[in-house]
Amino acid sequence: MEKKKRIRTAAIIIAAILVSLCLLDIATRLCVPKYMSGALDGAFIAEYYDEKLPHDVLFVGDCEVFSNISPVALWREYGITSFVRGSAQQLIWQSYYLLEEMLAHETPKAVVFNVLSLKYNEPQKEAYNRIALDGMKLSRYKLAAVEASMLQGQRDADTGEVVNESFLSYVFPLLRYHSRWSSLTSDDVKYMYGRDKVTHNGYYMRVDANGVSPDELPAVRPLDDYTFGSTATEYLDKMVTLCESHGVELILMKAPSLVPHWYDEYEAQVEAYASAHGLRYINVLAAANDIGIDYETDTFDRGMHMNLSGAEKVTSYVGGILSDEFGIPDRRGDEEYASVWAEKEKFYDDMIAAQQKELAELGHLVHFGAVG
Amino acid sequence: MLYTSAEFIIFAAVLLAVYHTLPRVCKPYLLLLSSVIFFASYAWYNLPFLIFTVLVTYAGGIAVAKVYERGEGEISSGEFDRETKKEMRRRVKRRAKLVMALTVTADIAVLAVLKYYNFALHNANALLHFTKNESDLFITLALPLGISFYTFMCVGYVVDVFRKKYSAERNILKVALFAAYFPQLVQGPFSRYDETGAQLWSPSDVGADALSWAFLRIAWGYFKKLVLADRVAVAVNALAGDADAYRGAYALAAVVLYSIRIYADFTGGIDITIGLSEALGVKLRENFIRPYFSKSIAEYWRRWHISLGEWFREYLFYPLSIAGPVGKASKWVKKHVGAGAAKRFPVYVATVIVWFVTGIWHGAAWNFIAWGMANCVVILISQELSPLYEKFHAKTGIGEGGAWGAFMIVRTYFLMSMIRMFDVYADVGKTFSAVGSIFTTFNYGVFFDGSMLTLGLTGADYALLAVGCAVIFAVSVLGGKKSLRERTSGRYALRVSLSCLLAVATLVFGAYGIGYDASQFIYNQF
Numbered sequence: 001m002e003k004k005k006r007i008r009t010a011a012i013i014i015a016a017i018l019v020s021l022c023l024l025d026i027a028t029r030l031c032v033p034k035y036m037s038g039a040l041d042g043a044f045i046a047e048y049y050d051e052k053l054p055h056d057v058l059f060v061g062d063c064e065v066f067s068n069i070s071p072v073a074l075w076r077e078y079g080i081t082s083f084v085r086g087s088a089q090q091l092i093w094q095s096y097y098l099l100e101e102m103l104a105h106e107t108p109k110a111v112v113f114n115v116l117s118l119k120y121n122e123p124q125k126e127a128y129n130r131i132a133l134d135g136m137k138l139s140r141y142k143l144a145a146v147e148a149s150m151l152q153g154q155r156d157a158d159t160g161e162v163v164n165e166s167f168l169s170y171v172f173p174l175l176r177y178h179s180r181w182s183s184l185t186s187d188d189v190k191y192m193y194g195r196d197k198v199t200h201n202g203y204y205m206r207v208d209a210n211g212v213s214p215d216e217l218p219a220v221r222p223l224d225d226y227t228f229g230s231t232a233t234e235y236l237d238k239m240v241t242l243c244e245s246h247g248v249e250l251i252l253m254k255a256p257s258l259v260p261h262w263y264d265e266y267e268a269q270v271e272a273y274a275s276a277h278g279l280r281y282i283n284v285l286a287a288a289n290d291i292g293i294d295y296e297t298d299t300f301d302r303g304m305h306m307n308l309s310g311a312e313k314v315t316s317y318v319g320g321i322l323s324d325e326f327g328i329p330d331r332r333g334d335e336e337y338a339s340v341w342a343e344k345e346k347f348y349d350d351m352i353a354a355q356q357k358e359l360a361e362l363g364h365l366v367h368f369g370a371v372g
Numbered sequence: 373m374l375y376t377s378a379e380f381i382i383f384a385a386v387l388l389a390v391y392h393t394l395p396r397v398c399k400p401y402l403l404l405l406s407s408v409i410f411f412a413s414y415a416w417y418n419l420p421f422l423i424f425t426v427l428v429t430y431a432g433g434i435a436v437a438k439v440y441e442r443g444e445g446e447i448s449s450g451e452f453d454r455e456t457k458k459e460m461r462r463r464v465k466r467r468a469k470l471v472m473a474l475t476v477t478a479d480i481a482v483l484a485v486l487k488y489y490n491f492a493l494h495n496a497n498a499l500l501h502f503t504k505n506e507s508d509l510f511i512t513l514a515l516p517l518g519i520s521f522y523t524f525m526c527v528g529y530v531v532d533v534f535r536k537k538y539s540a541e542r543n544i545l546k547v548a549l550f551a552a553y554f555p556q557l558v559q560g561p562f563s564r565y566d567e568t569g570a571q572l573w574s575p576s577d578v579g580a581d582a583l584s585w586a587f588l589r590i591a592w593g594y595f596k597k598l599v600l601a602d603r604v605a606v607a608v609n610a611l612a613g614d615a616d617a618y619r620g621a622y623a624l625a626a627v628v629l630y631s632i633r634i635y636a637d638f639t640g641g642i643d644i645t646i647g648l649s650e651a652l653g654v655k656l657r658e659n660f661i662r663p664y665f666s667k668s669i670a671e672y673w674r675r676w677h678i679s680l681g682e683w684f685r686e687y688l689f690y691p692l693s694i695a696g697p698v699g700k701a702s703k704w705v706k707k708h709v710g711a712g713a714a715k716r717f718p719v720y721v722a723t724v725i726v727w728f729v730t731g732i733w734h735g736a737a738w739n740f741i742a743w744g745m746a747n748c749v750v751i752l753i754s755q756e757l758s759p760l761y762e763k764f765h766a767k768t769g770i771g772e773g774g775a776w777g778a779f780m781i782v783r784t785y786f787l788m789s790m791i792r793m794f795d796v797y798a799d800v801g802k803t804f805s806a807v808g809s810i811f812t813t814f815n816y817g818v819f820f821d822g823s824m825l826t827l828g829l830t831g832a833d834y835a836l837l838a839v840g841c842a843v844i845f846a847v848s849v850l851g852g853k854k855s856l857r858e859r860t861s862g863r864y865a866l867r868v869s870l871s872c873l874l875a876v877a878t879l880v881f882g883a884y885g886i887g888y889d890a891s892q893f894i895y896n897q898f
Contacts, residue, residue, distance in 0.1 A: 008865075009865045012869065013864065020872035020875065020876050024876055163886060165886070174879060174880070176885055178881070178885070181880055181881060182830055182832035
């Protein structure tokens with residue numbers, strides 16, 4: 001009898017612990033932001049894990065890669081398979097660890113790193129850290145990225161508040177997002193166990209145009225110091241070493257954008273670095289006129305990010321270099337690739353049609369991350 | 373290392389795991405080491421103050437014991453008549469008293485300098501204007517963790533040795549562990565050496581019953597602190613931050629919300645302390661007996677922060693009320709005012725002093741002194757009026773149960789909660805003005821027009837607070853006649869299930885992380 005009672009007690013205790021763990025899992029899935037409507041940026045990074053086939057080119061960097069390079073356009077024109085792993089204001093150490101994670105799973109022919117983030121030497125905003133890191137699967141790369149990215153007593157660039165991020169909250173996101181319990185939406189329930197795709201191999205599409213004439217831009221503010229910080233440079237060095245150790249070509253790129261201003265002093269440092277390390281540096285910003293970028297029609301937010309039209313011009317230009325100078329192969333003849341990329345092309349074309357329809361009906365975009 | 377920080381939870385988990393694998397003989401040393409680490413995690417540079425207090429207390433206890441031993445030796449060494457022996461004993465006691473007084477003075481001096489020096493200097497300068505830059509003379513050290521608690525416990529130890537309640541401890545590490553035992557450093561409870569000294573050095577085995585109860589208690593404490601206290605703190609801080617704007621109904625809201633906050637904060641912290649200590653095999657005394665069910669302020673103080681009240685009764689109130697000068701003054705009062713006043717005089721003097729000290733123990737500021745004196749006045753008035761109450765009850769036949777009892781409970785709750793506003797507004801004038809406005813500013817529509825949602829709490833937050841308070845109320849009622857510990861005795865599965873449920877609720881609904889200030893327990897600041 002006593003033994004029976006003990007077994008029963010033990011069973012209830014084990015059940016209680018298991019039920020609690022299940023409840024915590026459900027609460028976590030429910031509370032973490034889904035980024036399926038409003039701002040979509042937080043959903044970008046995780047989409048890499050859905051890829052079935054390896055890529056010949058990987059793009060890493062901030063918003064200047066995810067809005068300026070279209071892997072589907074690259075595929076269509078050159079047959080190059082690629083993926084863009086970028087998020088808003090993605091810092092160089094985040095790009096480094098994302099790249100390290102990808103190189104643990106595949107070996108592309110080339111990696112293209114957009115250099116804008118070299119200007120940041122310290123973590124900037126908790127929100128952007130989350131957008132870049134929450135989508136990463138738990139791994140040593142993620143933990144290292146978290147360690148390098150956390151604001152620890154620094155002021156958040158947006159709110160100005162001193163922020164102390166908790167390492168544990170990246171491992172157990174409920175610790176960060178539990179307070180969303182009172183503001184959950186139907187999306188939080190709908191996407192608990194899976195999310196829709198919002199990018200095209202990491203490319204964030206926008207067909208609308210909100211251009212700017214270079215004359216309308218505010219005067220350029222001189223800086224006290226233009227030198228890239230030691231941490232940023234250190235991670236660029238690490239990226240070079242990492243690519244070398246995997247036998248991958250590292251290419252530097254500066255995407256075309258009028259805001260934020262890309263200073264000549266930045267440009268000189270990147271050129272000097274590329275030259276010193278024998279790296280190809282593609283300055284699309286400088287080539288913008290030659291490739292037909294018109295900032296009045298090719299951006300969707302007054303010169304910061306390219307829209308579809310601008311992105312396809314940038315992609316075509318970069319693709320030409322990748323194909324001609326680096327001999328990145330054309331895989332369009334490979335059936336396996338062709339069938340996978342056909343699906344991607346369909347999704348791409350459907351989204352173009354959907355965005356154009358909404359644009360025609362409303363005069364502006366409401367969905368697709370346009371408002372949020 | 374806040375109780376609510378991940379560091380502390382990891383620290384406690386590792387400690388418990390290691391502690392229960394160690395042989396019994398090693399356990400006290402681990403407790404001492406972890407206590408030192410915990411203390412130093414707040415401000416390592418304050419360790420010398422703790423060490424000083426331990427050394428003084430240890431040496432004082434030994435010295436008092438030696439005086440007695442030597443005295444007894446002298447008395448028993450010769451053949452003295454009864455009167456001579458009596459006189460010798462009196463002399464010995466005087467010497468012991470002197471040593472005890474010196475030790476207590478040294479202990480209190482550290483507290484006085486670190487906690488009250490700036491306050492005293494500021495007030496002296498306000499009177500005498502001896503410097504224009506008084507802040508240059510301020511001590512800017514952070515207060516040692518738990519100094520108000522461990523100093524009083526050490527004083528109690530030396531006084532008890534003097535009173536021969538127990539013998540002086542010969543092992544300095546035992547005294548050190550008694551003073552520095554980390555669960556008590558955060559916010560008490562005060563314990564006496566004869567209660568915890570032996571337990572700390574020889575902790576009892578922790579069986580399934582104790583462990584399951586300890587975890588339930590800890591989970592309950594975290595629930596109260598994180599779900600209720602830290603959530604309601606947002607609104608309390610908003611209300612207290614602009615007392616001039618938030619008057620009338622808002623001041624009443626501050627009264628109620630702060631009563632929730634301090635209850636959940638203090639009792640929650642004590643639950644964690646007692647639970648953790650029990651998991652370590654050391655039973656600490658209870659500090660609360662459903663205080664918001666009290667029918668008078670005097671009763672409230674027998675149910676709230678019990679260990680502080682007992683400490684003051686034992687080490688201040690009783691000695692003061694029988695002190696020589698007070699007795700002499702009573703005689704003067706008897707001669708010049710009357711026997712009735714003389715009878716009351718020692719009690720009144722002791723009560724006023726005790727409440728003054730209680731006030732200033734909570735903080736070196738006038739608002740705390742005013743808070744202490746307000747308690748004192750209400751208690752003395754209520755004492756004076758007690759014959760009238762008795763007549764009223766006798767005449768009307770209304771007892772203290774039923775509706776009248778409920779009225780007394782509500783009355784005491786609001787009275788105490790209003791007195792506590794000295795703590796909230798931290799300014800005597802503002803407190804009188806704000807509490808007064810409850811009766812003079814009739815803006816009670818703000819309870820219904822959404823204004824309460826501008827204080828940093830949403831409707832969902834208020835709903836959660838209401839549910840949390842209902843749970844606390846239900847638990848209090850359930851624990852009324854028979855303690856919950858007894859009710860759940862042997863039902864490990866129930867305890868573990870409830871602990872898990874509370875842990876999940878706290879993780880989901882707790883007010884912690886970015887957007888919330890990680891707040892220390894209120895009583896830790898006292």
